[in-house]
Amino acid sequence: MSPSKSNLKFKSIPDTNSNILEKIKWAEDIFRNQYFKGNLLDNEIKSLVSELDLAVNECLKVMKEKGVTSLCSGCGESSCCGEGIEDKFDAVTLLINLLLGVKLPERREIEGGCFFLKRDGCSLRVREVICLNYFCEEIYKRLEFQNLIAVQKTCGKEMDILFTLSERIKKKIFNLGWMKNESR
Numbered sequence: 001m002s003p004s005k006s007n008l009k010f011k012s013i014p015d016t017n018s019n020i021l022e023k024i025k026w027a028e029d030i031f032r033n034q035y036f037k038g039n040l041l042d043n044e045i046k047s048l049v050s051e052l053d054l055a056v057n058e059c060l061k062v063m064k065e066k067g068v069t070s071l072c073s074g075c076g077e078s079s080c081c082g083e084g085i086e087d088k089f090d091a092v093t094l095l096i097n098l099l100l101g102v103k104l105p106e107r108r109e110i111e112g113g114c115f116f117l118k119r120d121g122c123s124l125r126v127r128e129v130i131c132l133n134y135f136c137e138e139i140y141k142r143l144e145f146q147n148l149i150a151v152q153k154t155c156g157k158e159m160d161i162l163f164t165l166s167e168r169i170k171k172k173i174f175n176l177g178w179m180k181n182e183s184r
Contacts, residue, residue, distance in 0.1 A: 013091050013173065020086045020115050024104050027094035040172050048165040049099050055158040056125055059132070062154040066147040071139050073121065080136055081122070086115035089128050092166045100125045129159050
């Protein structure tokens with residue numbers, strides 16, 4: 001039997017009111033579907049995924065070099081990465097993580113923490129803008145201004161590519177008839 005879009009369990013992208021498990025299920029169903037792989041993953045999307053992967057590497061490198069990573073990991077607070085922040089995540093961002101080889105978690109590991117927060121940091125390769133763009137008061141106090149600018153400038157590239165890729169995937173899904181106009 002040839003792959004078809006009718007094999008999809010979710011015909012449209014879960015909205016922001018959907019719970020995280022519904023978003024993960026949608027992303028995994030789409031990712032495993034052969035029709036998706038044959039019709040959605042065109043050269044432009046594959047190229048953007050590769051470009052995003054490089055931008056993520058650069059962002060992580062600069063965050064480490066400038067001290068953001070050590071400040072965050074040494075904090076011990078889960079307020080920045082607290083329970084509920086995952087509700088802000090878009091299902092397409094989760095799909096993009098799957099395209100980058102991330103295994104999405106089945107349950108929360110840290111009580112009171114984001115669904116994606118693990119003992120050694122975030123389990124996602126690509127995070128939402130809120131995760132990349134937010135700096136707590138402590139980071140503002142401890143990092144030099146030029147280091148904050150360097151992090152924001154570098155991570156801004158990641159956010160720009162993520163936005164472009166997400167919109168391209170949503171447009172393709174819409175054009176393939178997998179989502180209704182009002183869902184977009």
